[in-house]
Amino acid sequence: ELADSGRVTLVFSQFASMLRLIARACEDAGVRCASLTGATRDRDGMVRRFQAGEIPVLLVSLKAGGVGLNLTAADTVIHVDPWWNPAVQAQASARAHRIGQDQPVFVYQLVAEGSIEERMLELQARKRALADGLLGSDDGSLLAKFGASEIKLLLAPLDAG
Numbered sequence: 001e002l003a004d005s006g007r008v009t010l011v012f013s014q015f016a017s018m019l020r021l022i023a024r025a026c027e028d029a030g031v032r033c034a035s036l037t038g039a040t041r042d043r044d045g046m047v048r049r050f051q052a053g054e055i056p057v058l059l060v061s062l063k064a065g066g067v068g069l070n071l072t073a074a075d076t077v078i079h080v081d082p083w084w085n086p087a088v089q090a091q092a093s094a095r096a097h098r099i100g101q102d103q104p105v106f107v108y109q110l111v112a113e114g115s116i117e118e119r120m121l122e123l124q125a126r127k128r129a130l131a132d133g134l135l136g137s138d139d140g141s142l143l144a145k146f147g148a149s150e151i152k153l154l155l156a157p158l159d160a161g
Helices: 016-030 043-051 086-094 116-135 146-157
Strands: 009-013 031-038 057-061 076-079 108-109
Touching: 009 016, 009 086, 016 031, 016 057, 031 043, 076 086
Parallel strands: 009 057, 009 076, 031 057, 076 108
Antiparallel strands: none
């Protein structure tokens, strides 16, 4: 649907096997795509074709999508399986948000319900909210946001068992 509506899409996965499944689905749907993984031979040529609009969908492994990629032709980014390190995932999304980008970019993250990834994202959100609560205090007082029991629990030694 994205390709049919003229959208240019980056699809990130940490698994090359998942990218192969997605490539097969694109082929079955008649959508041109290319894959950028550690096994890709002509990386620069593939990026040039994507940037020129010849390839509407570029499938990228998170590890291969590392240093020096500017993929500003994309207006859609899809993370098929989120990494537990949000900084790595944000860096991947940033490939479409480089100098020269002149359109809004929509970023989607697919998460299977009931999966460990869903639980990890919930944990990250709770940790982010806690950090925001601690660091974003207007009056600078931890006690203004947390009681003594919460602070004691926060600073307690980890249970090694």
